[in-house]
Amino acid sequence: SPSKFVVPTWFIDIKLPLVSKSFPMGNLVDTTNFIYPTDDSVGFQLIFKGDIEPPVGTEETDLYVPFEGGYIEQEIPPDPIAGIDGSAIPIPPVTLPIDLSSLVLYNQSVYPDTQIITFGGITDTNRFQFPLTDTVTMFGSAYNSWIVNPVNRVLSAILDSLNSLEPISLGLSSLISDIDPQIISSVDSLIISGSNASPSYFSSYFQNRGYPTSLNNPYARFIGGNESLNDTIVDHDTTAVPANHIFQTYSDLSGEGLTENLKITTNFQLETVHPDSLITLYPEISDSMYIKSNLVFNISGIDSAKVSIDSVNLDLSEQMEAIKSQLSFGSNLPEVEGTTLEIKSALMESSGIPLSANKFTVSNLQSSFPWDMKFYLNIPNFVPPSGGEEVLIDRILKKTDDPYNKEISLRGHTLQSTNPDSAIGSLELDLQVIIPTQKATLPLDNSSLGGFGVTIRFGSLYFNELRAYIFKELTADTMDIAGYPSEMSGIGFPGLKFEFELINEINIPLIIDINMMGTKPSGEPVITKLQAEIATPDYFAQNHSISTDSVKTIIRWDKFGTTIYKYDSPNNWTVVDSAITPPNPGEFSIIDFFASMPLTAVAQTNVRLDGTGGISADAKKIGGSFKITMPFEVTMNAPPFIPPSGISKLEEFDHDTRNKIRHSLIHSEITTTVENSLPVGGDFAILLSDQPYFPKNITADALNAYRDTMIAKFNWDSTDVLYIVDNCDSLNPAKGDIYSFNVMSDSSQCVNGMKYLVKKTVGVSVDTVISYVDTLFRVLLPSPQEYYSDTSTVGRPGQVSIPGITSYTSVIDTSRIFLLTDYGSHYTVPRFSFNQTGDQSVFFSKFDEIDIKSFITFRVASSGVLGKTENDIVLLYPNGGETLFAGTDYMIRWKTYGEVSNVNIHYAIGKNVTEDQWQEIEMNLSNIDSLSWTPSVIADSVRIRIQDTNSKLNDISGWYFSISGGQYSRNSSLINLLINDAKISNTEYLR
Numbered sequence: 001s002p003s004k005f006v007v008p009t010w011f012i013d014i015k016l017p018l019v020s021k022s023f024p025m026g027n028l029v030d031t032t033n034f035i036y037p038t039d040d041s042v043g044f045q046l047i048f049k050g051d052i053e054p055p056v057g058t059e060e061t062d063l064y065v066p067f068e069g070g071y072i073e074q075e076i077p078p079d080p081i082a083g084i085d086g087s088a089i090p091i092p093p094v095t096l097p098i099d100l101s102s103l104v105l106y107n108q109s110v111y112p113d114t115q116i117i118t119f120g121g122i123t124d125t126n127r128f129q130f131p132l133t134d135t136v137t138m139f140g141s142a143y144n145s146w147i148v149n150p151v152n153r154v155l156s157a158i159l160d161s162l163n164s165l166e167p168i169s170l171g172l173s174s175l176i177s178d179i180d181p182q183i184i185s186s187v188d189s190l191i192i193s194g195s196n197a198s199p200s201y202f203s204s205y206f207q208n209r210g211y212p213t214s215l216n217n218p219y220a221r222f223i224g225g226n227e228s229l230n231d232t233i234v235d236h237d238t239t240a241v242p243a244n245h246i247f248q249t250y251s252d253l254s255g256e257g258l259t260e261n262l263k264i265t266t267n268f269q270l271e272t273v274h275p276d277s278l279i280t281l282y283p284e285i286s287d288s289m290y291i292k293s294n295l296v297f298n299i300s301g302i303d304s305a306k307v308s309i310d311s312v313n314l315d316l317s318e319q320m321e322a323i324k325s326q327l328s329f330g331s332n333l334p335e336v337e338g339t340t341l342e343i344k345s346a347l348m349e350s351s352g353i354p355l356s357a358n359k360f361t362v363s364n365l366q367s368s369f370p371w372d373m374k375f376y377l378n379i380p381n382f383v384p385p386s387g388g389e390e391v392l393i394d395r396i397l398k399k400t401d402d403p404y405n406k407e408i409s410l411r412g413h414t415l416q417s418t419n420p421d422s423a424i425g426s427l428e429l430d431l432q433v434i435i436p437t438q439k440a441t442l443p444l445d446n447s448s449l450g451g452f453g454v455t456i457r458f459g460s461l462y463f464n465e466l467r468a469y470i471f472k473e474l475t476a477d478t479m480d481i482a483g484y485p486s487e488m489s490g491i492g493f494p495g496l497k498f499e500f501e502l503i504n505e506i507n508i509p510l511i512i513d514i515n516m517m518g519t520k521p522s523g524e525p526v527i528t529k530l531q532a533e534i535a536t537p538d539y540f541a542q543n544h545s546i547s548t549d550s551v552k553t554i555i556r557w558d559k560f561g562t563t564i565y566k567y568d569s570p571n572n573w574t575v576v577d578s579a580i581t582p583p584n585p586g587e588f589s590i591i592d593f594f595a596s597m598p599l600t601a602v603a604q605t606n607v608r609l610d611g612t613g614g615i616s617a618d619a620k621k622i623g624g625s626f627k628i629t630m631p632f633e634v635t636m637n638a639p640p641f642i643p644p645s646g647i648s649k650l651e652e653f654d655h656d657t658r659n660k661i662r663h664s665l666i667h668s669e670i671t672t673t674v675e676n677s678l679p680v681g682g683d684f685a686i687l688l689s690d691q692p693y694f695p696k697n698i699t700a701d702a703l704n705a706y707r708d709t710m711i712a713k714f715n716w717d718s719t720d721v722l723y724i725v726d727n728c729d730s731l732n733p734a735k736g737d738i739y740s741f742n743v744m745s746d747s748s749q750c751v752n753g754m755k756y757l758v759k760k761t762v763g764v765s766v767d768t769v770i771s772y773v774d775t776l777f778r779v780l781l782p783s784p785q786e787y788y789s790d791t792s793t794v795g796r797p798g799q800v801s802i803p804g805i806t807s808y809t810s811v812i813d814t815s816r817i818f819l820l821t822d823y824g825s826h827y828t829v830p831r832f833s834f835n836q837t838g839d840q841s842v843f844f845s846k847f848d849e850i851d852i853k854s855f856i857t858f859r860v861a862s863s864g865v866l867g868k869t870e871n872d873i874v875l876l877y878p879n880g881g882e883t884l885f886a887g888t889d890y891m892i893r894w895k896t897y898g899e900v901s902n903v904n905i906h907y908a909i910g911k912n913v914t915e916d917q918w919q920e921i922e923m924n925l926s927n928i929d930s931l932s933w934t935p936s937v938i939a940d941s942v943r944i945r946i947q948d949t950n951s952k953l954n955d956i957s958g959w960y961f962s963i964s965g966g967q968y969s970r971n972s973s974l975i976n977l978l979i980n981d982a983k984i985s986n987t988e989y990l991r
Contacts, residue, residue: 014661014858019648019686019828024849025678038631042796042845046493046630048603064349065461070356074323076316078368078453084175086190086302086444091170094264094297098158101209101290103151106130112142114278132283141275148213151270151291159267167229167261175305175444183435185310188226189257190444193303200253203296204236204266207246210289211270212279214240218247218268220295224259231259240271244285253299257306266295305442309371314433314452323429323456342423342468345416348382349462358410359459360391365404367397368450371440375454378430385412399450415463423468493630494841496590498557502534502624503570505550510534510622511610512555516590518598523701528583528593530557535566535577544568544576557628559591603628632844633798636680636837647692650826655897658821659869664860668812670777672854677803679842681783682834686854688819690743691771692827698724698755706757721760728752731769733880733959740769741879746958749822751815766881776816776828781850782806783835798843812856820856823874823895871898873946873955880959886938892921892931894946894955902949903927909939911960924949938965 025044036047105111109127114137116125128136172187194200204220219237223229233256236249270291273279348358360379367373379391389408397404417424433452442449500512514530534553540546552567561582565575583589588596605626653661674684687694693713695706703722710716725731728750731740738758744750754774760767782804788795795801812820820826830852876893884890892905903925906918921944922931935942940962947954 012860014657014860015855016650016858017855019672019830019852019854021648021830022849022851024846025844026846026849037846042799042847044632044844044846046628048605048628049626050605051625063463063466064357067458067460070354071457071459072323073455073457074319075455076319076453078366078451080448080451081369082178083447083449084305084442084444085446086305091258091299091302093299094295096162096264096266096293096295098293099290100151100154100292101288103154103291104130104147104289111136111138111146113138130289131287132281134283136281138279138281139275140273140277140279143212143279144272144275147211147289148270148272151211155269155291163265163267165263167263169261170258172260172305176307183309183312184307184442186226186308187260188306188308188439189224189259190302191304191306191441192253192256192258192299193301194252194254195300198300199298200256200300201250201296201298202234202236202253203248203250203294205246205248205292205294206238206241206268207292208241208243209292210244210286211291212243212281212286213271213273214242215247215268215291216240216271218266218293220249220264220266222251222262222264222297224257224262226260229261229263233257241268255303258299258302264295264297266293268293302444305444307440307442309435309438309440311437312435314435316431316433320429320431323458325426343415343466344423345414345467346424347464348410348413348415349464350411353462354460356459357462358413359457360408360410361406361455361457361459362393363403363405363455363457365393365395365397365406365454366401367452368399369435369452370399370442370450371435371438373397373452374432374434374436376430376432376434377456379427380418380430381415381424381427382410382413383416385414388412397452410459410461415461493632493634494559494591495631495633496558497629497631498530498590498627500532500553500555500624500626502553502555502622503550504534504536504553504622505620506622507536507538507620509536509610511606511608512626513604513606513608514557515604516593516601517604518593518596518601520596520598526588526593526596526598527586528588528590530555530562530590531581532562532564539566540568540576546576557590559589561589633796633841634844635841636834647694647827647829649692650820650828652823652825653821655872656869658897659872660860661817661821661858663870665814665817665858667859668817668856669809670812670854670856671807671809672777672779672852673805673807674779674781675803675805675851676781677784677800678781678834678848678850679784679787679798679800679844680834680837681804682781682832683778684781684830684832684850684852685778686776687829687831688774688776688816689771689827689829690822690824693771694773694827694829694831695722695757696831703757716759717761719762723758723760725756725758725769726753731756737765738767738769739881741881741958743769743772744958745823745874745876745879745955749818751819754815772819774816774819776812777808777810779808779810780806781832781834796843796845798841799845800848817858823897869898871896871900871948871951871953873897873900873903873948873953875944875946875955875957878944878957878961880943880957880961882961884935884961884963886935886963886965889932889934892933892944892946894929896927896929900927900948900953904947904949905931905933906945906947907935908943908945909937910941913943918945935963937963939963 034046034048036045037043038045107129109129111128111130112125113128114125116123128134170190172190175187176182176184192200202220202222206215206218208215217237217239218241219235221232221236222234224231224233234251234253236251238247241247268291350358360382362377365375373396375393375395375397377391377393382391384390391408391410393406395404415424418428502510502512504510510533512530512532512534516528518526520526532553532555534555535551537548537551540548540551546568548568550570552570552572554565554567556563556565561580563580564578566577567573568576670686672686693706693709696702703724707716707720707722710720711718725738728747730736731738731750732747733740740747740750740756743756750756751774754772756769756772758767759770784800784802784804786800786802788797788799788801790797792801832850874895874897876895877891878884894903896903904923905921905925907921908918910917921933925931941960942963943957943960945954945956
């Protein structure tokens, strides 16, 4: 009956493409990375090549050093040194008069004579006075006591004070303070000038008037000295000046020397007599008694100064550098770009050159200084032939000498370095101009002290033959294969061909260096080297007694190392010499280098002239080329790799399809068809992620390489660290400090065993999940069914003739289905791993490729497919783990699927909240997937809820977030508002 009718359930298959990708080898040609097609355009080959173009030749380097005008010349002009002005030290006349006429009392009867009188019973002598009216006699004791002793006391006081005065300092050092260079160490003395009209003198005058005894030992001295007063310039003295006599002396000071310190001293005393003797005074003689002395020191001028000179080397470095720079052979030989020519020795030409050439001249060598000078010039680089003259001048120069001139021929000399192992960079001029230690007399009339001058000249230098070290890079290339293709990692090249062919006419060693450096997948460096020296004509003459002007060298680099073949003629193919150099310990052959799976490769190629040889004036040259060829007839021992162009984007499922798959899925499977025309088999996997970037595997090296990609593309920090988490407990926000809501909206979506990539950043306390990577399935790459052989009429041996084809079907579990149908875009990429061939080589052609087609089938029940699609809400932000600040605007974001027209938005504080604890933010809001919200509470454990206004459909934050009061501590009005509204009751939050 109709009432018992049951709607049947049927099944619907939904097929979605997963991967549809071809990986053709034809795209591998990249000449910027030196990958070229083969000559028949079927295969590929790496080619590094370069020509020595243009050939280098000695015709570019003439065997002479020419100077403009035929010579170079350096003049050291006799610049005068300013003189000394003697008038800068004024020496005024000095007069020292001593007049003692008032020491005898006049008109006072105080002096006793020899008469004894008695008056009133008192005995006394008669007294007399000056001037005398009669002759008077007195005892010697009275004379000493009343006349001599008072006079001598006064003389001692005056003369002692005079003699104890400090010496006069002339300040002679100031005379030389402005002399440059500082060649005078001290001024020893000033020589006094004088004439009849204007004399310089020292005079002394001593007079004894009326005293009956003599002036004893009178003297007047003019003394000097620089540090101590040890030089007596003038000494006037006598034993006595009798009564009524005068001692007067005059000394001419012309030619005498004044030292730094000067002093005048004098002394004399009146003679005493025996106390019992009698002294008679006569009116005509002793009527007036006094002593008179007068000293006069007068300098009319200073003629010159005697000075001390310490040994001084005059600094002529600036002038010498000027001429040495012009004699630098590296700078004066004609420049050839990239060429270094270092002369070891040279034979100077003797004939057929200009008259001024190969000649050294010194002229106008003279000194007008008032002191002697030593001139020494030696150029040891020029070694004279037998009977020749050294380039050496050693002379003492005097003011009275005539200018000195000397010409030295350099013809036939050998020019060489003083160090036999060194090149001649420039001439080693040993020039010394020395003022020896000596005494000299300098004029003080402000005239110039004189000067020193010389002119040094070199004629152009012509060489008969050069023995030189030459360095010239003929070609130098650094071939950096940036981002060495992953498809080539671990590929060996048994068919590698490397060859130099060089023709040489020059007797200078030619060196070829090639350093090929790479990095293995393990991070270890790998290097292979070639170094070879080509043959020269001298080589065959010295080793095989073969005279030849041009020779040939062929260099081959292969699995045995480096092989060098030497031929005595470019057209001769009979090997004269050959040698094989195997790789050094720690190095690889060129074959093994590429078989070691280098992730990067850098080829440094350098061809250069490097060595010592002879150069003649005849034109010679070196020419040739090099070429490295590596056909892709290879051994395959590569690790798994991801082709850079293999990433596919899976568009987001529409909500209806997602809903039907998730709610009515009966079965799901992936079907993959692979056609492999590469000459090797292997396997490949399909990787799934929420991001378009994939690590090759989960090793530390692979994760570091992934991080480096993120640094380049998204400015990650180089200190960031990536690691893998595959345990959902570790991602549970309640148990750990890993933020996972970038890749899942709720921790319940975590899949155990899934590889989650987590980034750790220095200074950030919480690590962040950045993506997940899952292996959807893995299938085998079928090996080719058939290869071309040596007997095939088409194709190359080892090339695929019939590709391998296979199909696979595998079931996908529910967790993978939820990943594929999750909200947002998804990305897939194939990862290849080829079977290793060991030492067996295979040939890759441009026709080779891998074609992969993969689709997923979802089998769903009609009951779910035909049912109503349920709505859904997904809260995006804040979704847990964030820290918000009260008083700051934030955008609450969510995503709705289906028909949700209006939403209610709430927040709640705390865990396990009840319905009445949810607080309104906005009600019945028109659904636009976002709302601006300014939180006003301060709390931990906060969640947001987005709810459909017309149903109970909702989503809440995947975990708790917090709201901090840090912003409010700076705004008192907001704090008051919070307190008044009773939103917070504990002001401790505001501290």
